[in-house]
Amino acid sequence: MGTTRFGGEEAATMMAELRGTFSTGKTRSYEWRVAQLRSIVKMLDEREGEIVEALRSDLNKPEFESVVYEVAMLKSSCKGAIKELKQWMKPENVKTPILALPSSAEIVAEPLGVVLVISAWNYPILLSLDPVVGAIAAGNAVVLKPSEISRATSSLLAKYVEQYMDSSAVRIVEGAIPETSALLEQKWDKIFYTGNSKVARIVMTAAAKHLTPVALELGGKSPVIVDSDVNLKIAVRRIIAGKWGCNNGQACISPDYVITTKDFASNLIDTLKQELERFYGAEPLKSNDLSRIVNSNHFDRLMKLLNEDKVGGKVVYGGQFDKSQLKMAPTLLLDVPQDSLIMSEEIFGPLLPLVTVEQLHESFDIITRRPKPLAAYLFTNRKSLKDKFVRTVSAGGLLINDTAIHLAVQTLPFGGVEESGMGSYHGKFSFDAFSHKKAVLYRSFIGDAAVRYPPYTRTKMGLLQALMGGSILGILRALIAALFGSSGKPKTA
Template sequence: MTGEVFDGKKAEVMVKDLRASFKAGKTKPYEWRVSQLEGIVRMIMERETEIMEALQSDLAKPNMEAYLHEISLSKAACLFALKQLKGWIKPEKVVRASFTTFPSSAKIVPEPLGVVLIISAWNYPFSLLIDPAIGAIAAGNAVVVKPSEIAPATSAFFAEHLPEYVDNSCIKVVEGSIAETTALLEQKWDKIFYTGNGRVGRIVMAAAAKHLTPVALELGGKSPVIVDSNVNLKVAVKRMAVGKWGCNNGQACIAPDYIITTKSFAPKLVDALKSTLEEFYGEDPLESADLSRIVSFSHFKRLTELLDEENIPEKIVYGGERDEKHLKIAPTVLLDVPHDSLIMKDEIFGPLLPIITVEKLEDSFELINSRPKPLAAYLFSKNKKLEEDFVQKVSAGGILINDAALHVTNPHLPFGGVGDSGTGAYHGKFSFDTFSHKKAVLSRGYATEMRIRARYPPYTYHKQILLRRVIDGSFIALFLGLFGLHRD
């Protein structure tokens, strides 16, 4: 689509063509799905350098982060799908039959939804597009992917190279901004998968509602971190620091957004954070090649406004430096910021980490639950009772104990939000399921038809009694009904 004006008419024609390909059955064969996934693996392997260059251009993303968080995870997701696909597409036999359908056999058949739209985000512009696309293709759908215009180099990479490795009659790339996204959302899809913020998520849901299109939303939220004094502090701080600043310099939906700890433990935690950050990024972090830049000037301005709010500068206990020319902000730790400050209202999505103090850690549960449900919640503690309470009492898309952000690497776990942090889940088979319909299939023979009379009119008194007992699960009534041993 590069170089073309993509409007509603072009979108309509494209969707019509894709639907024709889907109805012709091109995407359903196992062999087609495998060939597309293998093509994606080849693209990742053959174009690794170009992917890294695009991510460096868009975010100044360190090569190590680009490889760990985008390239290797995307390749692993694709290889996992290839390995598991035969099992995923196999109908699931239902062992238990109900009394009312006995004798019968039942199964659940996964079938592709049809033509699906994937709208990606800018912070992990490669993996956040490829990962859901893998699930959609594995499930046998025709797919349109819309990369983020805020990451133009990665968007251009997809537009140029993805068509070289996949079937262009069934898989399309559409570049563009608001106008192009609007044109896409005007169409009828069989599923829309959106990764981004809640404001746009509401727009996507409103557009989808016009066509009764199901939607998966991968959003974000203020992911909290509770830090107990009963921890290996050195290890814990390194893990939460790399989960915050080692993930796009805080520009990640699962990055720790704020810390809650006790007043008595806060000074030790702050000192440990200072020491770890200096170890990671040196005395002048703005010069570090291991920190991503802020994606755009508008995001840079938003973050600096959080730091410059009245009474906030005095809360900075580490960092705060900024470089507007290069869109860099140093890792910044703040202590005891007001609960009603701007930095505590919305998701930060940047390198700022406020610390909130409480008298006892159990008070943090109410604080977390008083806010919209986050995408992730973290606890660092050796206290098993506290861990159990945390899991039971805190609602979040996912929970991780004694680490940060690492749960997204496990393909056997669903990744998704709850409440304001999103709806639906993906990764591994959960991606396949997100883009599949589980079709119920019940099969019966004719051998017992002459014996089962109670289900048919005329509904005599004895038939009504018998049917009630069968429905209520009476074995005796079932036996009588099967063999016609009842009176009319």
């Protein structure tokens, strides 16, 4: 972490410099945008080994997860933006109504200006730079504030982002609450925050002072419904991949709890046990394929969830931990009370409660009574259940017969709803998130109609109403009335 003081004065100076850069129009050019995106790809290629080591230092993240879920996904995001950027930047031609003829219209995507990205610690490369890709693609100047919790990665970003990219338009600010507070005092053109709902409220409060728009990528308790008609082994492997294969549960889209029927629960649990042991061994705390818990505060929070009186005796698998190494094993809990802490708070760790119901349709009531999650998952072969799931469950995103991989689909918007966030990004949605869609209408001096000007008459009003309604029959009637009046005889001068 940097030791140079960064307070309100330094933030204001930096903001003035960035606004100066933006005002030159430098960041608006296609060439500048593509050059910055290519620089990110170059940095990822040349510094991949250091990135892997930083992530190992921060989270003991397996190399596989670091390369595939952070580096490769970010490269894909950059390369997709480079490929599509010219098309994204083109004005979108739109139709105009009869009332405005002769005319043409278009929607022009223009950069918002100087934007702030506040990132999270759990995927500190991807969640830091993926929003920056969108901001750069849209032509903005950017300040990135990495999470102070992932210290090694924050230092790496501070070292290399400004080295590889144009430091007159892209800056990194390291630090914790004081530095973030100093940044939030400034007037930004947009703030993009990834994290928890408590801090999100602080961000929104600060943004409201300047009427700054915000995008919030939060989380929530992402449910998984498991039907009894599935290929159980495949379903379980995909649940494991989304839960423990994503940072040992420390991911905003990790399955947070599973719902299945009482009759099917034992089959599901047995298969989960078998596959977990196959993946992580009989002693999972020794596995090199599980991330550790990020710090002691989060470890203690998880232990509080696990040791709550209401949860006692509910562990059916796992439960091992080693605080000295901040390691916690995949843990299954059966039928914990609905009012327990573990069923009320986002878990963000390797604990997975299983809730049982008599009939699977009861699961929809359990989900809809809770705040809307960032993701919701269903495993079934029944079309009627899939249809009800899509129709009934409101979440940032839904995935049927898998978990988490919708994050990698660049043609889908990724974002939350209500408590799980606002706004979305990925692919063109990232470009749109950092653009203002400016409406432009072009008219000539041909065809100026007196009907819109005073003195106003009922005939003029009727004709304009018909023109605005777009009905050909209504327009003809209004024209006849204008020409012949109510008598049906031609008007004379």
